[in-house]
Structure formats: C-alpha cells, structure tokens
Amino acid sequence: MSRAKTVALVLACALAMAGCGDDGGGGKETITFWDNNGGPARTPVFQHLIAQFEQANPDVHVEYVGIPSSSVQQKYDTAIAGGATPDVGGITTSYLADLVGQDALEPLDDRLSASPLHDKLLPDLVDDVRRAGGQKLYELPSSANLDVLWYRKDWFAQAGLQPPSTWDELLADAARLTDKAANRFGYTVRGGGGSVFQLLSEAYAYSSVPAFFTADGVSTVADPGNVDLVSKVAALYGKATPSADVNNGYTQMVAEFTGGTVAMMHHNLGSSGDLMKALGPDKVGAVPLPVGPSGKRTVVPNPTDGFGVFKASEHKDAAWRFVQFLLSKDSNSYWNQQVGQIPANTDVYEDGWLRTNQPVAMALGVLRAKDTVLATAPFALPQFSAITKADSEPLYQKVLLGTLSPKDFLRKLADELTAAERDRRSHNG
Amino acid sequence: MHDRVARLFLPLGAYLVVTLVPFYWMVVFAFRPTGSTALVPWPITLDHFRTVWTDLGFAVFFRNSLIVALGTLVVVSVFALMGGYALARFAFRGRRAFLLALLCSQFVPGAMVLIPLFLVFKATHLLNSLQGLVIADSAFQLPLALILMSGFVRGVPVDLEEAAMVDGCGRLRAFLAVVLPQLRPALVAVGSFAFIGSWNNFLFALMFAGRQDRFTLPVGLSYTLGEFNVDFGALAAGGLVAAVPVVAVFAVIQRFLVQGLTAGAVKG
Numbered sequence: 001m002s003r004a005k006t007v008a009l010v011l012a013c014a015l016a017m018a019g020c021g022d023d024g025g026g027g028k029e030t031i032t033f034w035d036n037n038g039g040p041a042r043t044p045v046f047q048h049l050i051a052q053f054e055q056a057n058p059d060v061h062v063e064y065v066g067i068p069s070s071s072v073q074q075k076y077d078t079a080i081a082g083g084a085t086p087d088v089g090g091i092t093t094s095y096l097a098d099l100v101g102q103d104a105l106e107p108l109d110d111r112l113s114a115s116p117l118h119d120k121l122l123p124d125l126v127d128d129v130r131r132a133g134g135q136k137l138y139e140l141p142s143s144a145n146l147d148v149l150w151y152r153k154d155w156f157a158q159a160g161l162q163p164p165s166t167w168d169e170l171l172a173d174a175a176r177l178t179d180k181a182a183n184r185f186g187y188t189v190r191g192g193g194g195s196v197f198q199l200l201s202e203a204y205a206y207s208s209v210p211a212f213f214t215a216d217g218v219s220t221v222a223d224p225g226n227v228d229l230v231s232k233v234a235a236l237y238g239k240a241t242p243s244a245d246v247n248n249g250y251t252q253m254v255a256e257f258t259g260g261t262v263a264m265m266h267h268n269l270g271s272s273g274d275l276m277k278a279l280g281p282d283k284v285g286a287v288p289l290p291v292g293p294s295g296k297r298t299v300v301p302n303p304t305d306g307f308g309v310f311k312a313s314e315h316k317d318a319a320w321r322f323v324q325f326l327l328s329k330d331s332n333s334y335w336n337q338q339v340g341q342i343p344a345n346t347d348v349y350e351d352g353w354l355r356t357n358q359p360v361a362m363a364l365g366v367l368r369a370k371d372t373v374l375a376t377a378p379f380a381l382p383q384f385s386a387i388t389k390a391d392s393e394p395l396y397q398k399v400l401l402g403t404l405s406p407k408d409f410l411r412k413l414a415d416e417l418t419a420a421e422r423d424r425r426s427h428n429g
Numbered sequence: 430m431h432d433r434v435a436r437l438f439l440p441l442g443a444y445l446v447v448t449l450v451p452f453y454w455m456v457v458f459a460f461r462p463t464g465s466t467a468l469v470p471w472p473i474t475l476d477h478f479r480t481v482w483t484d485l486g487f488a489v490f491f492r493n494s495l496i497v498a499l500g501t502l503v504v505v506s507v508f509a510l511m512g513g514y515a516l517a518r519f520a521f522r523g524r525r526a527f528l529l530a531l532l533c534s535q536f537v538p539g540a541m542v543l544i545p546l547f548l549v550f551k552a553t554h555l556l557n558s559l560q561g562l563v564i565a566d567s568a569f570q571l572p573l574a575l576i577l578m579s580g581f582v583r584g585v586p587v588d589l590e591e592a593a594m595v596d597g598c599g600r601l602r603a604f605l606a607v608v609l610p611q612l613r614p615a616l617v618a619v620g621s622f623a624f625i626g627s628w629n630n631f632l633f634a635l636m637f638a639g640r641q642d643r644f645t646l647p648v649g650l651s652y653t654l655g656e657f658n659v660d661f662g663a664l665a666a667g668g669l670v671a672a673v674p675v676v677a678v679f680a681v682i683q684r685f686l687v688q689g690l691t692a693g694a695v696k697g
Contacts, residue, residue, distance in 0.1 A: 032639065038652055039485075039652040039654075039655045039658075039660070040480055040484055040485055040652065040653065040660050040663055041655055041658050041660070042655070043485070043652075044484060063640065064641060065639060065640060065641050066641060066652060067635075068635070068648065068651035068652055068654070069654075069656035070651060070654065071635055071651065074636075075635060078543055078636050079639070081544045082544060082547035083551070084551060084556060084639060250657065251654065251659040254658070255659075255661065267657075268657060270655075270656065270657020271657055271658055273658055274658045277463050277464065279464060280464075
C-alpha cells in the first residue's frame with residue numbers, strides 16, 4: 001500500500017510541476033516571436049540572433065517559439081481565431097493573403113518609410129510581398145528562394161558532360177547518366193506533394209511565357225509551350241527516373257539525390273544545407289533551371305519569406321525594432337549565409353560569403369539579371385493552394401502514369417485558375 | 430516438425446520481416462553518419478541523438494510528454510473506474526442514451542473542437558500549461574475508456590460484492606477490496622490506451638502551447654521535416670527516442686494487456 005501511495009505522490013507532484021515556470025522577462029518588455037519553419041536548420045540561427053538583439057536592446061526579451069512548417073498556417077489561424085497571436089511572426093507570401101484577410105497583421109508601409117531599411121530591401125521582393133498582401137506591406141521580405149537544378153559534379157565529370165542549360169540538354173543528359181542495372185538514374189521527377197507548383201516553374205522556364213494570366217485574366221497555364229514541357233517530363237518518367245518518383249515529395253527527392261541514386265534534381269536553394277552536409281561542395285553543384293527554345297529566362301519565384309508584426313500586439317514598437325534588427329545588414333547576412341538563401345538586404349551583396357557560396361551566388365545572379373522575367377504565381381488567390389495541390393496533384397500522377405494527356409491536364413488546371421481569377425476580379429470590382 | 434515450420438514459423442517470420450524492416454531502417458538512419466549509404470549502422474555515430482536531445486530540445490519535450498501522458502493515464506483511469514462502475518452496476522434513466530452519446534463522441538475529430546477548446550483554455554488560463562493538455566487529452570480519451578471499463582466491471586460477478594457486503598463491507602470498501610483487484614488487467618488496458626493516445630497527440634500539443642518549453646515529442650519530431658529541408662538522421666533518432674519508452678512499457682505490460690482485452694467487454 002505504501003508503494004502505491006509513493007507512486008500517487010510522485011504523479012501528483014509531476015502534475016503540479018507541470019504548470020510551474022518563470023516568465024523569463026525580469027521586468028523587461030517581452031515579445032513573442034514565432035519562427036514559421038522551426039527545426040535544426042533555423043532554430044540555432046535565430047537563437048544566435050536573438051541573443052545579439054537582446055544584448056543590444058537590454059529592455060526587450062524575445063521569446064522564441066519554433067513552429068513546424070507543415071502546421072504553421074493552422075497554428076496562425078487558430079491563434080487568430082482565439083485572439084492569441086504572437087508579436088512578430090515569420091511569414092511567407094504563400095499564406096500572407098490568408099492572414100491579411102483575417103485582419104491579423106499591422107501594415108508596415110509607414111514604419112518602413114521612416115526606417116533606415118527603406119532603400120535597402122531588394123525592390124523585386126518588396127513588390128512581391130506588397131502584391132501578395134493586396135498592395136499594402138504586411139510582411140517585410142528577409143530572403144528570396146529560387147528553384148535551381150542540383151547536379152552531381154562528380155558524375156558529370158566522369159561522363160565528360162557539362163551541366164545542362166536547356167531542357168533538351170537536360171533530357172539528353174538524364175538518358176545518358178541512367179544506368180538502371182546500377183540503380184542510377186539521370187533525373188528525379190516530383191510526382192507527390194508539391195509536384196504541380198514545381199512542374200509549373202519548369203513549364204514557364206521552358207515556354208518563357210511571362211505571366212500566369214493575360215491582361216484579361218485568362219490563365220496561360222495551358223500554353224502549347226507548357227504542354228510541350230509536361231509531355232517531355234512525363235516521357236522521362238520511368239525511363240531516366242526511378243519509378244517510385246510518382247509519389248515523390250521533396251523529402252524523397254532529397255533522399256534519392258543524397259543517397260546516390262539520381263544525378264539531377266530540381267528543387268530550390270532551401271535544400272542546400274542538407275545536400276552540402278551529405279555530399280559536400282565537391283560533389284554537388286547548382287545551375288539555373290534550364291531554358292526553353294526561345295533562350296529567354298523566365299523564373300517562377302518561390303514564396304517570399306519574411307516577417308510581420310501582428311495587429312493585436314501590445315508591444316508593436318519593440319516588435320518593429322526586432323524586425324528591423326533581423327533585416328539589418330549583419331543579421332540578414334548571417335541568417336542567409338547559414339540557411340543558404342538569397343538575402344533581401346542589398347547591402348549584403350558585397351559580403352565575401354556570397355562570392356564563395358556557388359548556389360546562392362548563381363541564384364542571385366539570375367534574380368538580378370536584367371533579362372530575367374519573374375512570372376510570380378498568383379499566391380493572392382485564396383483557391384491557389386487548393387487548385388494546385390488537392391485538385392491537380394493526383395491528376396499529374398495520372399499524366400506520369402500515362403492515363404491522362406498533358407494537354408487535358410493543363411487545360412483543366414488553367415480553367416480552374418481562370419475561374420478563380422475572375423472571381424477575385426469581380427470581388428475587387 | 431516440417432509442417433510446423435511451413436505453417437507457423439515461415440508466415441510469422443515473413444510477417445516479422447515486413448513489420449520490422451521500417452524499424453531497422455530507422456535504427457540505421459539514427460546511428461549512421463549523415464551522407465552514409467551503408468546498409469548497417471557502422472561506423473556508429475551518436476551525433477543525431479545529440480542534435481535532437483540538445484539542439485532541438487528533446488530533453489524538455491520528453492519530460493513534457495511523460496508528464497502529460499502519465500497525467501492523462503491517472504485522470505482517465507480514475508474517472509473510467511468511477512464512471513465504468515456506475516454504468517455497469519446502476520440502472521438509471523438515460524443510461525443507454527448516455528452510452529450512445531459516449532460512442533458518438535468518438536466520431537468528433539479533434540480539429541473540429543480546436544477553436545472552441547482554445548477559447549475555453551484561454552479564458553481559464555490553461556493555454557501554455559501541461560495541465561491544460563492533460564485535461565484536453567483526458568476529455569478525448571475518457572469516452573472509450575468508460576465504455577471499456579463498464580464492460581470489464583460487468584465481467585466481475587455481482588455476487589462477489591454482495592458476499593463482501595454480507596460480511597460487513599460498505600459499497601466503497603467492497604469495491605476497493607473485491608472488485609478493484611479483479612480489474613487490474615482492465616486498468617492496464619485502459620491506462621495504456623490513454624497513455625499512448627496522449628503520448629502521440631500532436632494537434633493539441635502544438636495548438637495549445639505558445640511557448641517552446643511547453644511542446645511535447647510529436648511537435649519536436651515534426652521539426653525535423655522542414656519546409657525545404659529534411660534531416661533524416663535527426664528524424665530517425667527522434668523517432669527512436671519517442672518510440673523506445675512506449676515499446677519498453679508494452680514489453681512489460683503486454684501480459685496484462687492481452688488478459689485485459691480478452692477478459693472483459695470483448696469476451697465471447
């Protein structure tokens with residue numbers, strides 16, 4: 001009986017302890033910061049920057065909360081509905097419209113105009129977040145993330161090949177580097193989660209159609225050039241790619257690439273850290289996504305990452321100070337160097353690491369080149385995510401398996417996007 | 430003997446291979462260095478465990494998970510015992526309707542009550558607390574536990590209690606001295622369901638905590654799958670850290686668990 005009592009006592013203590021904890025503020029102003037992609041790659045970087053910020057701003061304490069990226073939108077939505085939002089949050093343009101629609105964010109236009117940062121942030125990125133927020137600035141961009149073609153330098157050298165600059169070269173190289181008997185494939189197709197957004201960036205790179213919609217609001221997705229590219233990629237599937245690719249999300253693609261199964265992978269700069277850690281810069285290189293027959297470079301940028309201040313914050317000035325600190329030259333440089341992305345603060349472009357980090361330097365060159373056309377995906381359409389994911393990803397799998405034609409697939413996708421855009425225009429007058 | 434091999438050991442062996450290969454893969458990823466493509470975890474490295482335990486904060490998440498899961502186990506077991514006994518032994522108006530309501534409550538997904546629960550917890554200052562999680566998890570585990578426990582109690586003959594009462598026991602004493610010892614396997618079954626359910630709950634753990642030091646293991650595990658990057662070594666090491674205690678507990682209690690599941694409600 002005494003043993004049972006001891007166990008009960010321990011459990012009661014454990015429950016009582018559960019609620020204990022200190023505020024950690026010590027009379028300071030405490031602001032809460034939600035990192036929208038918490039994890040081993042970013043959490044230590046933010047913790048380092050927060051320590052520096054607190055040293056320079058002894059009156060402010062920053063409470064870091066890392067949110068897993070897969071659930072961040074649901075976490076924000078719940079917090080908004082429940083009235084418990086953070087002071088500062090990491091945000092990307094893919095769900096910025098959703099947050100703005102709920103009137104959760106503070107417009108930052110005036111604060112930026114009066115800030116030393118006003119002429120320091122890359123104009124393309126500022127335009128991008130402004131467009132996604134409905135022509136007001138609810139998010140300040142911290143970095144850009146471009147799609148690139150990762151390739152195995154060592155395999156290309158062994159085969160005496162140069163990395164491809166056109167889609168036709170890519171298809172030929174993929175076939176050449178495939179050796180099924182040795183379980184080696186030239187390329188990997190993303191057929192699972194996130195496939196259609198990636199496919200669209202390939203299609204527009206190939207067709208060099210400069211925008212997702214015509215001036216009349218008709219989707220350009222079913223352009224013959226786009227159909228051509230989807231047909232070529234579908235023809236590659238199974239011949240120069242693993243058959244399992246039909247279910248590939250980015251995790252499986254990265255596993256195939258780092259596991260030494262594939263020679264080329266289309267992903268973005270975000271996987272840089274994992275690839276370099278696993279294979280090293282001697283074996284991995286990055287080139288711009290190949291161009292199509294016109295030779296023009298059209299880029300579909302990834303959602304732009306940045307920071308926003310929440311309207312319900314009771315510490316907006318301190319929150320703004322923290323955002324400015326994160327986007328200052330030194331912080332923005334450190335952050336982007338650690339995560340391998342393109343800095344938004346243009347003062348960073350003179351930093352030495354940008355010249356030696358080949359993938360980022362290459363992507364920055366593409367972004368800043370005068371002849372690069374940015375075909376920004378319509379993230380401001382509330383239905384964009386549902387159309388390109390839930391509606392279209394299973395259909396793309398049918399295309400890969402040969403049971404749906406690329407033309408019919410893109411036609412259906414284009415019709416849905418056109419309807420959504422018309423809906424948006426009619427609501428906005 | 431040959432017959433036994435063909436009919437018993439071969440199918441069981443094949444089944445084991447299918448079941449255990451993913452676990453073996455997890456062990457390989459957890460112990461081999463990043464970038465290695467070896468099929469065995471050699472040379473061995475503990476780097477991934479250091480990453481999850483120290484850098485990702487699994488030490489704190491583990492403690493939180495343990496507190497929440499044990500708390501849920503205690504709350505659910507105690508209330509299931511009381512409620513299950515009442516449902517089995519007392520005839521009262523609305524009993525069948527109550528049982529039906531308990532059953533129907535299992536059809537409500539957690540995500541549906543997320544925002545109402547969030548508002549209630551906010552008003553009662555239970556956000557960011559592990560007690561709040563214990564309450565939320567217990568509320569979701571309790572209906573099934575009540576249904577199971579009432580079945581188990583029904584399996585204990587009323588005559589035993591009546592004999593104890595004839596010998597001078599009150600109802601409480603008769604319950605504690607006679608019925609409760611018979612319910613040990615049932616308690617193990619109900620408690621382990623509650624423990625596992627709470628241990629694995631991701632949604633409430635993420636949504637009701639707004640502080641890093643209040644998260645539990647499932648949230649920590651999802652950190653390893655980033656938006657653009659995935660750390661397979663850390664994912665596997667974290668998976669092992671999360672799975673091993675549960676497997677160990679099951680190894681110890683499985684005798685009672687099997688007994689519990691066959692002794693009560695589901696007995697033919």
